[in-house]
Amino acid sequence: MKISAIITLKKDVLDPQGKVIHQTLEDMNFKNVNEVRQGKYFEIDVNENDPKKAKEIVENMCEKLLANLVIENYKIIEIQ
Amino acid sequence: MKSSVITFPGSNCDRDMDVALKKFGFKNKMIWHNDNELPKSDLVVLPGGFSYGDYLRCGSVASKSKIMQSVINFAKSGGLVMGICNGFQILVETGLVPGVLLRNKYLEFICKNVFVKLDNKDNPYFKNLEKDIFELHIAHNEGNYFCTEDQLKEIKDNNQVAIYYCNNDGKIEEEFNPNGSIKNIAGILNKEKNVLGMMPHPERMIDSCLSGEDGSLFFKNLLNNIK
Numbered sequence: 001m002k003i004s005a006i007i008t009l010k011k012d013v014l015d016p017q018g019k020v021i022h023q024t025l026e027d028m029n030f031k032n033v034n035e036v037r038q039g040k041y042f043e044i045d046v047n048e049n050d051p052k053k054a055k056e057i058v059e060n061m062c063e064k065l066l067a068n069l070v071i072e073n074y075k076i077i078e079i080q
Numbered sequence: 081m082k083s084s085v086i087t088f089p090g091s092n093c094d095r096d097m098d099v100a101l102k103k104f105g106f107k108n109k110m111i112w113h114n115d116n117e118l119p120k121s122d123l124v125v126l127p128g129g130f131s132y133g134d135y136l137r138c139g140s141v142a143s144k145s146k147i148m149q150s151v152i153n154f155a156k157s158g159g160l161v162m163g164i165c166n167g168f169q170i171l172v173e174t175g176l177v178p179g180v181l182l183r184n185k186y187l188e189f190i191c192k193n194v195f196v197k198l199d200n201k202d203n204p205y206f207k208n209l210e211k212d213i214f215e216l217h218i219a220h221n222e223g224n225y226f227c228t229e230d231q232l233k234e235i236k237d238n239n240q241v242a243i244y245y246c247n248n249d250g251k252i253e254e255e256f257n258p259n260g261s262i263k264n265i266a267g268i269l270n271k272e273k274n275v276l277g278m279m280p281h282p283e284r285m286i287d288s289c290l291s292g293e294d295g296s297l298f299f300k301n302l303l304n305n306i307k
Contacts, residue, residue: 013182013226014182014185014224014226014260016184016185016186016187016260017187020187065136065140065144066136068137068140068173068180070180070226070227070228070231071180071182071226
């Protein structure tokens with residue numbers, strides 16, 4: 001079962017990479033950007049057929065390794 | 081006095097640390113990250129470098145390596161554990177010291193000498209040091225110390241700031257902050273003061289012909305404090 005998770009920086013955490021991307025977009029004439037925040041995306045194929053259990057396994061992975069909860073939030077976005 | 085330096089895949093300051101510790105009288109052993117047990121040690125050092133290529137987040141993979149459980153147990157039983165640069169990043173990922181190290185504010189890899197000021201000497205690392213301001217070297221891409229407001233309050237209340245970035249007169253101001261660290265923090269202790277994480281490299285300042293001697297003062301004093 002494939003689970004997708006995204007990790008994003010919490011609201012108050014400075015994201016200098018996002019700022020540079022924002023600036024570059026503006027320089028390229030994309031004038032409608034309010035803010036850019038950069039994050040991470042994971043696709044994890046778990047050997048588990050029960051969607052609920054598979055989701056729990058990936059949530060556990062996010063808490064223990066994939067995200068640093070001091071600065072990041074995680075979200076399971078897709079279960080296939 | 082016995083010390084152990086842990087080598088992770090991608091560590092590159094491990095041998096410098098070995099040279100520094102031995103120069104000032106430690107009997108040092110190099111320990112591989114995949115070992116299970118630490119040898120009997122008075123000090124464990126997590127060295128600088130780019131463990132696991134900085135994949136995922138700097139220090140995150142190394143913090144889960146086999147030897148780290150033993151290092152964590154050693155720290156929790158009161159043993160001295162010092163993390164320099166990437167070692168500091170590994171320490172924050174284990175949760176032994178609070179906070180995280182983000183990408184430098186201006187997205188540059190910074191490699192230069194800086195001045196740091198000791199905040200308090202009531203710990204085994206800085207006790208008895210006569211100087212307050214040290215010139216040390218930094219070389220990092222992710223040294224921008226960050227923590228939540230609650231954590232910052234706790235860190236201040238417990239006197240856990242080890243060192244601040246400053247100028248040569250000891251002025252702690254934003255203009256002397258190389259990487260955007262919150263409150264100019266360059267190093268942090270745990271609550272019990274036996275675990276120290278810092279971005280600057282004392283092991284790069286142990287020879288006046290090459291760089292400077294402020295690291296020598298630190299190591300000599302550390303050895304005396306442990307004796």
